Amino acid sequence: xxxxxxxxxxSLLVGASFAPRAVAENPDPRFGVMTHFAQGWDPGWxxxxxxxxxxxxxxxxxxxxxxxxxxxxxxxxxxDTYMSALRRNGISPxxxxxxxxxxxxxxxxxxxxxxxxAYGRYAxxxxxxxxxxxxxxxxxxEYNGSFCQGPATADRAGYxxxxxRAAYTQIKAQRPEVTVLGGATAGVPLPYWEKLMAAxxxxxxxxxxxxxxxxxxxxxxxxxxIAALQTLVKRxxxxxxxxxxxxxxxWGTNDAGGVQISEETQASYLARAYALxxxxxxxxxxxxxxxxxxxxxxxxxxDDATPKAAAFAMEVMIRELSGRNFVAKENTASGVYSLVFSxxxxxxxxxxxxxxxxxxxxx
Numbered sequence: 001x002x003x004x005x006x007x008x009x010x011s012l013l014v015g016a017s018f019a020p021r022a023v024a025e026n027p028d029p030r031f032g033v034m035t036h037f038a039q040g041w042d043p044g045w046x047x048x049x050x051x052x053x054x055x056x057x058x059x060x061x062x063x064x065x066x067x068x069x070x071x072x073x074x075x076x077x078x079x080d081t082y083m084s085a086l087r088r089n090g091i092s093p094x095x096x097x098x099x100x101x102x103x104x105x106x107x108x109x110x111x112x113x114x115x116x117x118a119y120g121r122y123a124x125x126x127x128x129x130x131x132x133x134x135x136x137x138x139x140x141x142e143y144n145g146s147f148c149q150g151p152a153t154a155d156r157a158g159y160x161x162x163x164x165r166a167a168y169t170q171i172k173a174q175r176p177e178v179t180v181l182g183g184a185t186a187g188v189p190l191p192y193w194e195k196l197m198a199a200x201x202x203x204x205x206x207x208x209x210x211x212x213x214x215x216x217x218x219x220x221x222x223x224x225x226i227a228a229l230q231t232l233v234k235r236x237x238x239x240x241x242x243x244x245x246x247x248x249x250x251w252g253t254n255d256a257g258g259v260q261i262s263e264e265t266q267a268s269y270l271a272r273a274y275a276l277x278x279x280x281x282x283x284x285x286x287x288x289x290x291x292x293x294x295x296x297x298x299x300x301x302x303d304d305a306t307p308k309a310a311a312f313a314m315e316v317m318i319r320e321l322s323g324r325n326f327v328a329k330e331n332t333a334s335g336v337y338s339l340v341f342s343x344x345x346x347x348x349x350x351x352x353x354x355x356x357x358x359x360x361x362x363x
Contacts (some may be wrong), residue, residue, distance in 0.1 A: 009209035011167060027055020029092055031314065033300065034058045034248055035089070036293060038065075040126040046245035047307055049290055050089035053067040055316040057086065058094040058138070058247055058286045063101045063122045070103040070118075073125040081333065087133055094247065094286070096184070097123050097167065099147060108150025109143075109159070109268035116163050129173050137171060137207055138181040139164050145186035146235065157195035161204070168204035181209040181245055187214050188225045192234060197236035207243035207283065208233070213250070216261065219273035220337075220354060226280035243283045245269040249273060250288035267309035268352075272337075274317050275350040279326045280337050287314065290299050332357070 007163035022279050029052060038060040049057060061079050068074070086093050097119070104115035114127045129133060141147050141162045164182050169178055178184045185192065195363060197200075212225055226244060233242045249260055261269075264352025270287065277285050287310075292299035300311040324343035332338050336359060353359070 001162055002327070003262055005168070007327060015272075023103040027053060027090065028318060029056045030284050031274070031322075032056035032058060032320045033290040034250075034286050034288040036060075037064055037085075038079065040078065041082070041293075043082045043085035046085035046089045046091060048301065050091060050301065052307075052311055053315055054290075055090065055096065055288070056092045056284065056286070058096065060096045060098055061100060061126055063119070064099070064123065064322035065116075067103065068173055069121055073122075077347045083130055091322070092136070092180075093134060093139060094284075095126060095134055096128070096138045096141050097143050100149070105150065109152040110160050111150065111152045116166045119163055119197045120166040123167045124170050124174045127171065129176065132190050134178070136179045136181065137167075139167050139205075141184045142186040142211065143184065146193045152274055154329075157192060157199055157201075161196060161199040161201040164201055165204040176316060179206045181205060181207050181247065184209040184211070184247060186211050186213075186228055190228060191227060192238075193232060197221055197232065202233065202237055202242060205242075207245050209245050209247045211248035211283050215251070218354065219269050219276055221275045222273060223280040224289065226277065226282060229283075241281075244281070246277055246282050246285045248288045249277075249285060254297040263309045271309050271317055271350070272352060274321075275337075275339050278321070278341070279329060320350075324348055333357070 001026055010285055033049060033050070033054050033056075035045060036059065037043065037045070037059045046057075051115070058118055059082070061075070065076050065079070066073055080313065083093065100117070101115075101122070104110060104118050105112055110116045110119050123137060126137070140160065140163070148156055167178050168182075171178055180199055183193065183196065188210050193208075208229065210229070229244065230241055234240060251266050253261055253263050253266050274285055287300065289296065289299045291301045291305065292303045299308065300314055301307050320340050324341035326339060327342045327347075328340045330338040330340060330349070334355055335354045336351075337353070340348050341348045341350065
């Protein structure tokens with residue numbers, strides 16, 4: 001069957017404006033965003049995400065709010081309200097299981113057998129309460145970074161693997177089909193990942209989670225970081241790959257490291273990052289954040305929901321690449337990229353140059 005072929009140049013979409021589209025019936029879960037409903041965001045932001053075509057969000061249901069009294073589980077109305085808003089909009093939630101609980105280990109990162117077991121029970125209570133709405137869970141967040149405190153810091157990889165294994169075992173006993181993400185690392189720290197793998201962590205995760213921020217650097221090269229991590233996985237996984245999810249990535253529009261990133265540059269980086277990550281076989285990508293928040297300018301929109309250029313870039317990527325998978329990186333001059341994505345209705349090429357460049361396109 002003859003397939004259509006189309007091409008869109010990233011320079012054309014930056015600064016473009018599009019009317020918000022209708023909520024998609026089957027949104028592509030590869031295009032996600034981070035939200036902070038658990039921190040009190042108005043549930044109406046779920047409507048904003050849906051109208052922008054976003055079908056997956058990453059958020060939290062904090063352990064210390066769910067189990068305020070040891071062994072007694074009660075879900076705050078705020079949690080139920082935002083989860084209902086996501087369900088109503090057809091948005092799939094990836095729930096991060098976080099953080100410490102004052103009932104265990106003096107409110108430090110779980111390290112005792114009792115606290116580790118309680119963390120696993122908290123995971124199963126989340127699943128019991130929300131049922132099949134939750135299909136993906138992530139064990140902790142940036143344990144290798146700032147979200148680890150107390151005795152566990154003496155051996156982060158060892159204590160994390162212990163907690164991951166306990167949670168994974170209890171989750172799978174209750175809901176075998178739930179996807180459990182492990183690692184959730186700040187960056188792509190290969191030495192830390194190797195310690196996790198040497199400790200046996202790969203057997204207790206269905207996919208690896210990473211946060212490959214590049215801050216004031218452009219996204220080109222991020223695909224090489226993914227390849228290096230996958231090479232390490234194969235070494236510890238009998239030559240077999242394992243799915244990789246990017247559960248946080250983003251660029252702010254403020255002064256980052258002395259380099260000013262404009263809204264147009266942020267939009268360009270978003271499109272290039274998504275294209276490169278999908279070309280590296282990353283299964284899902286969650287942009288941080290949906291909106292500017294808490295002095296962070298990384299949102300697709302401003303804090304009053306006014307869309308930034310990045311919001312339109314995300315819409316274009318979703319519209320053009322939904323239902324299409326990466327098939328080839330074409331040979332191009334240095335600094336020029338052409339990535340081919342194919343689907344039932346034809347091929348799409350995502351093309352850009354890292355510097356202004358003249359190119360000839362035929363066909």
